[in-house]
Structure formats: C-alpha cells, structure tokens
Amino acid sequence: MKKLDRYILSKYFTTFFFCLLLLTAIVVVVDMSEKTEDFVRSKLSAYKIFTDYYLAFIPHIDAMLFPLFVFISVIFFTSKMAGRSEVIAILSSGVSLKRFLLPYAVGGTMLALLLWFGYQYLVPVANGKWADFEKTYINIFVDPNSSNSSYKQHLYFRLDSNSYASINGYDTISKSGTNLSVSRIEKNKLTYNLRANRFTWDTAIKKWTLYNVMERKVNTIDESVVYAQQVSKVFSFSPSDLRKDNYLKDQMTSSELKDFIKKEKMRGSEMLSTLQVELYNRDAIPFSVLILTIIGAILACRKDRGGSGIHLALGVVISVLYILLSRLTVVFATKGNFSPWLAAWLPNLIFGWLAVYLYKRAPK
Secondary structure, three states, X not given: OOHHHHHHHHHHHHHHHHHHHHHHHHHHHHHHHHOHHHHHHHOOOHHHHHHHHHHHHHHHHHHHHHXXXXXXHHHHHHHHHHHOOHHHHHHHOOOOHHHHHHHHHHHHHHHHHHHHHHHHHHHHHHHHHHXXXXXXXXXXXXXXXXXXXXXXXXXXXXXXXXXXXXXXXXEOOOOEEEEEEEEEEEOOEEEEEEEEEEEEEEOOOOEEEEEEEEEEEEOOOOEEEEEEEEEEEOOOOOHHHHOOOOOOHHHOOHHHHHHHHHHHXXXXXXXXXXHHHHHHHXXXXXXXXXXXXXXXXXXXXXXXXXXXXXXXXXXXXXXXXXHHHHHHHHHHHHHOOOOHHHHHHHHHHHHHHHHHHHHHHOOO
C-alpha cells in the first residue's frame, strides 16, 4: 500500500465515520424529541431507555442510511481534494484514473462487507429489541386491525399439502389464541378435523397446549370423535410464524428468513414477495455501497468553479433518484408481478451502468 492509498483511505474512513456519528446524533435527538411523552408515560429510567431502545434503534437507522452516508462522505472529501488541486497533481504525476480509484474501491468493499455482515446477523437482532420496545411502550394504542398490532385476527394458512388451519384471534405477546381449527383434506374429502376453544404455547416443552378440544377422524365407512379438556399437540407452525407484522422480516437473520420463506411458499402466503425482496436486499444494498463510492469519486474529482457545493448538490440528487428507484421497484414487486430479485438489484444495475459511463467520460 502506497502513501496515496493510505492518504485516501484515511480521508475516506475518517470522513465517513464522522458523518455517520454526526447524522446519527441528529436522528437520535429528533427521535427523542418526538417520543419524550411516550418515554415519560413508560416510567422507565434513562439507562433502561438507552439500553433497550436506542442501542437497538441506532443500528437500525444506521443500516438504513449507510449507503447515503458513504456517498456524501466520498463526495465531500474528494471535492475538497479537487478544490486544493490535489487530484490534478496526482493525475499529472502519471497516476491513471483507474489507479486513483483503487483505494476508493478497496474502502468501498470494506464498508460493503461491514454492512453485509450487519444485515445478515447484527441488524436483525437489534430490530427485534427495537420493535419489541415500540410495541410495548410506544405503539400501545395501535388499532387492533393494524398489521403491527400484537393481536391478530382471522388467520388462515396452509400447514402442508393436505392440511389447513384457521385461528379466530391470536396474541403475539402472550402467545395464546382462541378458536383454533385444523383440517386435513385428501382426495377432496375431509379426513380429519380438530377444534379447540383456546390454545397457548408451552415454552418448556415447545408444544401447543389446547383446551376444550374436539378431535374428529373420518374413515371411509365410519368416523370417531374424541373430546378432551386439555391436549398437547405439535404443529408445523410456531409462535414466530403467527407474527404477521411489518417488523417480522426485519427481525430474522438471513438463515431464519430463508427457512421462513420456504414455509410461506408452501403455504401460498401473500407476503412471499415482501420476504423475498427483503432477503435479496440484504445482498443488493451492501453492493450499492461500492457502486456509490465509485460514482461519488468520479463526480467529485473534477475541479469546478462551484466548489464542493456543486458536487454535494449533485450527490443529493443522485441519492434521491437511487432511493426513489429502490422504493418503486419494491412496490412493483410486493403489489404486482415484478420479480423480487430484479426489484432488489435493478437500482444497482442501473447505477452500475452509470458508474461505467461516468468512468469512460471522465478526463484521464
């Protein structure tokens, strides 16, 4: 590693982490001002709020804005270098533009790997703590019909190729519900039906405990009906499978999300596209860090009369376009028939082409 590489990488990381720390502090202050009444109403200590809420909220918001932080940081320090004619001196000394961009690519790759690791393991765990705090102390007056409510109503899903289940009501916090029905249909005929007035999850034995149970088995020539006050059963669904809310996909590690997608695909779930987009985004968003790094470096390495202000303004416009395109593709995938993989990777494909175009047009 030469002095030029060390110089650019030190500028890159110093500017990025300073920008990350500054903007994170601003976001936390704004969030704190909005939730002051909720924190007072919760009667929790400042230490409890910081450890249970903000230590989980900060990774959530940082991961969301990570590519934007990288892009602005690259444009800012590269524009300063160009304004002091450092870039002109570097290129005039015989260093090619490709060689000049090498430390940017190395730094972008390192930050992309950091974000990728966070999305795979760290951020889902933080999202779980943050979402639990929100539902317990912040969103305590959520509409029961809202997807983020802890009480779910009228759940219908498939257990396997022949079995189906329906639940009238289920509380995700107490892990208990009412009016469970499980039916098995073979060759268009009902062969098994189970009904329970109430059911709960037993965390000790990892089974469902059913109360006031009626179990009916239908054969070709007769049928049997058994009644019981309490029965323990094992089904192919667990409490995590019944948490149909907007926070669910964000709280799973990638391996857990892949297993959950397999179950939802078998059940024919309506939220399958949303889960697949989330899974593909965990690879696509970190890769965008490298693309935005290269774009930012190429745009800001030219010395303009407007100085860094022009570069930052152009960077903000490109960032807005990238975020807008990302949101549009997600909507097309979740609400329409657009491919989830293409929805996650299309912004990278378009802006990757933009990076190649800017590189070819850049003065060498």
